[in-house]
Amino acid sequence: MSPSTTRQSKTKPAVTVALPVSTGNLWLHELRSRIFGNTRLLRVWLPPDYDGWGDTRYPVLYLNDGQNLFDPATAFAGVHWRVGETATRLIAEQKIRPLIIVGIDNTKNRACEYIPYRSKDPRVLRPMGKCYPDFLQREVMPLIEERYSISKGPENTGLGGSSLGGLIALYTQLATPGIFGRLLIESPSLFVANRKILKESTRFTSWPERTYLGMGTQETGDSEKNARIVADARELEAVFREAGLDEQRLKVRIEEGATHSEAAWAARFPEALEFLYSS
Numbered sequence: 001m002s003p004s005t006t007r008q009s010k011t012k013p014a015v016t017v018a019l020p021v022s023t024g025n026l027w028l029h030e031l032r033s034r035i036f037g038n039t040r041l042l043r044v045w046l047p048p049d050y051d052g053w054g055d056t057r058y059p060v061l062y063l064n065d066g067q068n069l070f071d072p073a074t075a076f077a078g079v080h081w082r083v084g085e086t087a088t089r090l091i092a093e094q095k096i097r098p099l100i101i102v103g104i105d106n107t108k109n110r111a112c113e114y115i116p117y118r119s120k121d122p123r124v125l126r127p128m129g130k131c132y133p134d135f136l137q138r139e140v141m142p143l144i145e146e147r148y149s150i151s152k153g154p155e156n157t158g159l160g161g162s163s164l165g166g167l168i169a170l171y172t173q174l175a176t177p178g179i180f181g182r183l184l185i186e187s188p189s190l191f192v193a194n195r196k197i198l199k200e201s202t203r204f205t206s207w208p209e210r211t212y213l214g215m216g217t218q219e220t221g222d223s224e225k226n227a228r229i230v231a232d233a234r235e236l237e238a239v240f241r242e243a244g245l246d247e248q249r250l251k252v253r254i255e256e257g258a259t260h261s262e263a264a265w266a267a268r269f270p271e272a273l274e275f276l277y278s279s
Contacts, residue, residue: 023088024048026070031143035135036113036128042140043070043103044148045084047091050098057151059099059277060144061182062136064114064161064169066103068262079262086270096277102144104136106165114164116171117193132168133175153181155209158276160184162265170197177206182276186214186265190232198232201239212251212272213237214265216258230254251275 025046032039043066050058068075069083083101090096107113111122116129136159144150159180161169166188173183174197190198215233220226237252253271258264 023084025050026084029143029147031139033135033139035131035139036107036109038107038109040105040107041066042143043067043105044144045070045087045101045103046148047098047100048088050100050149052149057149057156059097059151059156059158060102060148061099061158061160061184061273061277062102062104062140063159063184064104064106064165065110065163066105069101069103076262079266081262081266081269083269086266086273090270090274095274097279099277100144100148100150102140104140111164114161114168115192116168116175117196119193121191129168129171130175133172136172137176137179154178155181158182158184158208160186160212160272162186162188162262163260164189164192167192167197170201173208174200174204177204181209183208183211184272184276185212186268186272187216187219187260188213188233188236190236191229195232198235198239201236202242205243207240207243207245207249210249210251210276211240211245212253212275213240214253214255214268214272216255216260216264218257219260 027044029042029044030039031042063069069081072078072080087099087101091098111124112126112128113132114129115124115127117127118125119127145152157180159169159172160183166185169183170185170188173180213233213236215230217230218226219229233254240250253268255268
């Protein structure tokens with residue numbers, strides 16, 4: 001069923017396309033952003049039992065870098081996260097409840113949109129990341145909530161990403177507490193702007209009900225950089241623990257030998273999704 005028949009949208013996207021996938025249903029929506037002044041796709045994965053009829057409402061997980069989630073044809077280096085396959089399997093095994101997963105495509109301005117601070121590495125002199133929380137709440141989320149059967153509230157709403165996408169997910173939590181109750185942070189670029197995100201995190205207390213933090217020990221080809229990256233992840237874990245996040249609220253996976261890659265994030269995604277959305 002077309003999602004447009006389930007609920008009338010006040011801001012219909014210019015294009016809505018259904019794509020065949022092996023598990024669940026995938027819909028593409030073209031989103032024209034006034035905040036960023038550009039256009040991108042939203043990739044909406046619906047669980048196998050979704051039909052748009054009745055009173056059933058579904059939790060939702062928003063993930064950055066949407067091109068890399070569902071299809072190897074659009075994913076970086078041809079490797080995708082296998083999000084649909086993983087979610088379908090975990091739902092069938094009753095390890096998680098059915099949910100909707102929204103992939104938010106990046107654009108050619110990815111670094112600017114995902115970095116909230118002026119940065120030398122990568123070099124971003126006019127960062128736009130501080131607009132990203134507004135982009136989510138004023139443009140992305142309203143479209144999804146108008147066209148799909150969504151359960152609202154932080155307990156039903158998650159956000160995640162990897163690399164710079166993980167950085168902006170973490171920043172969004174700091175900037176807009178109480179919106180997202182599930183947080184997935186994979187290989188976050190904590191080093192940006194002299195580790196400013198870590199400094200800001202130490203003063204924050206309104207963390208989500210569940211947070212998953214993943215990192216590999218071989219994120220780069222430099223052993224010294226790898227050691228610093230892991231140390232930053234451990235420092236963020238310490239921030240979470242100091243704020244009171246126990247084993248029920250926080251899972252940290254520092255994976256020996258794992259790299260900074262879609263393959264590594266795909267391999268950890270089943271554990272992350274189960275932790276974040278288990279009943």
